[in-house]
Amino acid sequence: MNEAAAIEYAIHTDKLNLWYGTFQALFDVDLDVKHGIITSLIGPSGCGKTTFLRSVNRINERLGYVRINGNIDVLGKNIYDPDVELIQVRKQIGMVFQRPNPLPLSIRDNVLFGYNIHARGQKVSRGEKDEIIEKALRQVLLWDKVKDRLQRKATELSLEEQQKLCIARLLPVKPTLLLMDEPCSALDPKGTEAVEELIWELRGQYTILIVTHNMAQARRASDECIFMLMGKVIEHGATEDVFVTPQQKETADYIEGRYG
Numbered sequence: 001m002n003e004a005a006a007i008e009y010a011i012h013t014d015k016l017n018l019w020y021g022t023f024q025a026l027f028d029v030d031l032d033v034k035h036g037i038i039t040s041l042i043g044p045s046g047c048g049k050t051t052f053l054r055s056v057n058r059i060n061e062r063l064g065y066v067r068i069n070g071n072i073d074v075l076g077k078n079i080y081d082p083d084v085e086l087i088q089v090r091k092q093i094g095m096v097f098q099r100p101n102p103l104p105l106s107i108r109d110n111v112l113f114g115y116n117i118h119a120r121g122q123k124v125s126r127g128e129k130d131e132i133i134e135k136a137l138r139q140v141l142l143w144d145k146v147k148d149r150l151q152r153k154a155t156e157l158s159l160e161e162q163q164k165l166c167i168a169r170l171l172p173v174k175p176t177l178l179l180m181d182e183p184c185s186a187l188d189p190k191g192t193e194a195v196e197e198l199i200w201e202l203r204g205q206y207t208i209l210i211v212t213h214n215m216a217q218a219r220r221a222s223d224e225c226i227f228m229l230m231g232k233v234i235e236h237g238a239t240e241d242v243f244v245t246p247q248q249k250e251t252a253d254y255i256e257g258r259y260g
Helices: 049-056 086-092 107-118 126-139 159-173 189-202 215-220 239-244 249-255
Strands: 011-020 023-033 038-042 066-074 093-096 177-181 207-211 224-229 232-238
Touching: 011 049, 023 049, 023 232, 038 049, 038 215, 049 066, 049 177, 049 207, 086 093, 086 107, 093 159, 107 126, 107 159, 126 159, 159 189, 189 207, 189 215, 215 239, 224 239, 224 249, 232 239, 232 249, 239 249
Parallel strands: 038 207, 038 224, 093 177, 177 207
Antiparallel strands: 011 023, 011 066, 224 232
């Protein structure tokens, strides 16, 4: 894929439609997601937010009954083109899920898991791997808490720490784009605050697209906001504008709690 600096948008979709069997979940989705910012996706349950997110790293295609047409360009390249390798898509586009999903391995092995897959055949010293681990854990503000227990099982961490570790696991392969599907839904208010702070710390280093049902979170922790309804994009703009002066009645109704 092309260098990010040469491409106008991190994600560009053109007339994206998606069906689960005979049910159409996305309708002519046209979106431009800018580089290096946090963009939130909001809307009622079933409106297509997670479907869209999972289309951007091709998770949906694992379901044999999913059909897609239209384009999804990531860094200027249509990720559904025949010459695009799935492993490269997954390397460039990291995904964080609703519930933390650390592997039943040590903290150290979790951080190195994706890196080891992509580095097969390369000779990497233990010292170099130690540096990779420390850098990733520092980026997610976890190093000081776990540096003396890297051999402990990752599942022994708190939910907040597990979610941070899942983000750290993505970073050694140097993704450009981070997709986050309700990353705080399993966390208590303190954990939510900690993960939101982390997401803001990563802003600028990565393009972040985050699905959330939490209106306060969307307003606090994103630069731009996309409102979806019934598989369609209703409004997309600066987060503060969307919340304070929405241009569409449907957006205002949703933000003010009249449905959803």
